[in-house]
Amino acid sequence: MYLKGSADPLTSSPSSSPSPSAWQGFWRKVSMLLPYVWPKGSTALQGLVLLCVGLLVTERLVNVLVPVYSKNIVNELSAEGGWSSLIATVCIYTLLKFLQGGGAGTSGFISNLRQFMWIRVQQFTSRGVQVCLFSHLHGLSLRWHLERRTGDVLRSVDRGTSSINNLLSYILFSILPTICDIIIAIIYFVSYFSVWFGLIVFTCMVLYLTCTILITEWRTKYRREMNNQDNKAKSRAVDSLLNFETVKYYNAEDYEVRCFEEAILKYQHCEWKSSASLALLNQTQNIIIGSGLLAGSLLCAYLVYEGQFQVGDYVLFGTYIIQLYTPLNWFGTYYRLIQSAFVDMENMLALLTEQKEVQDAEDAQDLQLIAGQVEFDRVCFSYVPGTEVLRDVTFTVEAGQTVALVGPSGSGKSSILRLLFRFYNPQSGSIRIDGQDISKVCQSSLRSYIGVVPQDTVLFHDTVGNNIRYSRVTASDQEVERAAMAADIHTRILELPQGYDTEVGERGLKLSGGEKQRVAIARTILKEPQIILLDEATSSLDTQTERNIQASLAKVFTNRTTIVVAHRLSTIAGANQILVVHNGQITERGRHEELLAQGGLYAAMWMKQQKSLHTETETLMNHQTQDT
Numbered sequence: 121m122y123l124k125g126s127a128d129p130l131t132s133s134p135s136s137s138p139s140p141s142a143w144q145g146f147w148r149k150v151s152m153l154l155p156y157v158w159p160k161g162s163t164a165l166q167g168l169v170l171l172c173v174g175l176l177v178t179e180r181l182v183n184v185l186v187p188v189y190s191k192n193i194v195n196e197l198s199a200e201g202g203w204s205s206l207i208a209t210v211c212i213y214t215l216l217k218f219l220q221g222g223g224a225g226t227s228g229f230i231s232n233l234r235q236f237m238w239i240r241v242q243q244f245t246s247r248g249v250q251v252c253l254f255s256h257l258h259g260l261s262l263r264w265h266l267e268r269r270t271g272d273v274l275r276s277v278d279r280g281t282s283s284i285n286n287l288l289s290y291i292l293f294s295i296l297p298t299i300c301d302i303i304i305a306i307i308y309f310v311s312y313f314s315v316w317f318g319l320i321v322f323t324c325m326v327l328y329l330t331c332t333i334l335i336t337e338w339r340t341k342y343r344r345e346m347n348n349q350d351n352k353a354k355s356r357a358v359d360s361l362l363n364f365e366t367v368k369y370y371n372a373e374d375y376e377v378r379c380f381e382e383a384i385l386k387y388q389h390c391e392w393k394s395s396a397s398l399a400l401l402n403q404t405q406n407i408i409i410g411s412g413l414l415a416g417s418l419l420c421a422y423l424v425y426e427g428q429f430q431v432g433d434y435v436l437f438g439t440y441i442i443q444l445y446t447p448l449n450w451f452g453t454y455y456r457l458i459q460s461a462f463v464d465m466e467n468m469l470a471l472l473t474e475q476k477e478v479q480d481a482e483d484a485q486d487l488q489l490i491a492g493q494v495e496f497d498r499v500c501f502s503y504v505p506g507t508e509v510l511r512d513v514t515f516t517v518e519a520g521q522t523v524a525l526v527g528p529s530g531s532g533k534s535s536i537l538r539l540l541f542r543f544y545n546p547q548s549g550s551i552r553i554d555g556q557d558i559s560k561v562c563q564s565s566l567r568s569y570i571g572v573v574p575q576d577t578v579l580f581h582d583t584v585g586n587n588i589r590y591s592r593v594t595a596s597d598q599e600v601e602r603a604a605m606a607a608d609i610h611t612r613i614l615e616l617p618q619g620y621d622t623e624v625g626e627r628g629l630k631l632s633g634g635e636k637q638r639v640a641i642a643r644t645i646l647k648e649p650q651i652i653l654l655d656e657a658t659s660s661l662d663t664q665t666e667r668n669i670q671a672s673l674a675k676v677f678t679n680r681t682t683i684v685v686a687h688r689l690s691t692i693a694g695a696n697q698i699l700v701v702h703n704g705q706i707t708e709r710g711r712h713e714e715l716l717a718q719g720g721l722y723a724a725m726w727m728k729q730q731k732s733l734h735t736e737t738e739t740l741m742n743h744q745t746q747d748t
């Protein structure tokens with residue numbers, strides 16, 4: 121019954137600080153669970169929940185009646201009673217046992233029926249939680265996603281979801297019924313036998329619960345450590361497999377295997393501590409229950425011996441106490457499982473309560489795109505406080521014009537595009553489209569007008585066709601093909617084994633860098649956005665393909681506002697305006713000829729590129745001469 125692999129805090133190392141109790145924030149966690157218990161909006165499921173509760177109550181009643189009928193059978197057998205009354209008693213007893221089940225962990229008719237009816241409710245809960253989490257994760261900011269390991273997040277989601285289901289069924293169908301059974305048993309023993317029997321059961325229960333809670337609380341830190349190491353081992357494996365190519369480049373298979381084995385060893389060290397402390401807990405519980413059973417049985421046997429009780433009373437006591445003993449033995453396990461489930465839930469709740477960094481304003485309206493003019497007005501931005509990436513960036517892209525951002529690597533060009541797409545909010549200044557501040561419009565409407573071809577194109581593990589269609593899922597096959605033709609990839613796709621139905625592999629690894637870029641361009645062409653952001657969109661292509669694509673892009677995107685980031689200056693020489701970004705600031709601006717005339721950074725970059733182009737051409741021609 122030991123649950124392996126539960127959540128650990130994603131960000132902190134539990135071993136470095138005293139682990140907080142899993143019960144911390146108990147009511148907050150329970151209140152988050154409650155909406156999932158009552159299936160709102162479905163009368164049928166609500167009926168099922170009520171039926172399950174009804175069955176639970178019936179089960180409690182049956183639990184009291186079974187020992188009473190055991191006693192009646194023994195008493196009727198010892199006395200000279202009538203045969204027909206004995207048959208009736210035996211039949212009722214058998215019916216009750218059929219309803220109750222029992223013995224070697226078999227569940228009876230009632231609990232089987234309850235479990236069956238609970239399936240739909242459980243599925244409703246599980247679906248609700250998973251969908252809510254998935255949608256929440258998509259709503260979180262790019263910064264949050266970049267800082268997290270996907271493997272860790274997925275494990276937290278998995279364990280959190282199953283922990284909610286487990287928690288509900290443990291609390292509703294195990295802990296609550298067991299507590300009710302204990303209270304009913306104490307009342308029954310006090311009123312039917314004597315206060316001594318009630319006292320024995322009561323003391324035994326108090327001792328049992330106290331020891332269970334104390335030892336379980338003590339061993340929680342081992343479980344947390346174990347989870348932490350488990351997560352580390354798994355994310356190490358995921359990271360290693362995702363970087364399969366890099367591992368091969370550096371012949372690092374042995375190193376990766378060693379690191380993974382070390383991570384598993386650390387996990388197993390913690391697992392040993394967790395399992396050893398579990399064995400200690402189980403033994404303690406057995407000793408307490410065994411002592412209670414011994415004390416009660418001796419007292420009952422003495423009273424029968426003295427003639428104060430009938431033999432049937434001893435049977436009643438024995439049956440009742442054993443009947444309590446079985447679920448009580450599970451009580452410790454359920455306490456531990458609930459505690460683990462709470463630990464598992466912690467990360468998931470942390471994910472659910474994670475604030476969205478970029479949020480729509482309360483009164484956010486849809487962006488009303490008129491012509492597509494883009495303005496940056498004294499924009500300052502930093503990813504990390506204290507390190508400014510953009511300083512006082514001001515420029516305007518008139519509707520339908522093309523503006524190019526050039527400059528040294530790391531100067532902040534892509535950051536300008538990310539701000540326009542609202543992946544981040546600037547610290548100061550404003551960005552406007554057709555005069556509307558983008559921080560005041562709905563993100564979804566803003567993004568619907570912008571098409572981005574990013575620096576690194578990552579494709580879905582799907583067919584080429586579906587990857588292109590991703591920007592407009594309702595597009596027809598002809599539209600997809602037209603977009604592919606404009607991106608100069610149509611002929612190449614037809615050469616693939618299954619044409620547009622060819623799978624591109626994980627992250628598009630089966631395509632070359634240039635092919636991926638062209639698929640991304642086709643995707644953006646299909647979206648038909650009013651504003652286009654090209655972040656070195658053609659950097660992986662040869663000069664001829666680049667020219668072809670640029671010619672078709674110019675055709676497809678005529679009169680659309682375009683911002684291009686480029687390293688190869690020859691590709692943007694015709695832009696309406698060129699902005700030179702240096703150390704987060706715009707240091708030069710103007711048309712190609714104007715910037716050359718200025719003799720600044722742009723002119724220097726241009727000269728350098730022309731020179732290396734010249735050298736390359738010379739080398740190529742020399743080769744050709746030698747060949748002939």
Ligand SMILES: Nc1ncnc2c1ncn2[C@@H]1O[C@H](COP(=O)(O)OP(=O)(O)OP(=O)(O)O)[C@@H](O)[C@H]1O
Pocket residue numbers: 263266503504509528529530531532533534535536575
């Ligand atoms: N998510 C991030 N968190 C912290 N710093 C970042 C992040 N992304 C980029 N940076 C830093 O911000 C600076 C500007 O990055 P940016 O990607 O805008 O540069 P760039 O001009 O587009 O570079 P390149 O031409 O090499 O693509 C760099 O120093 C980079 O290290």
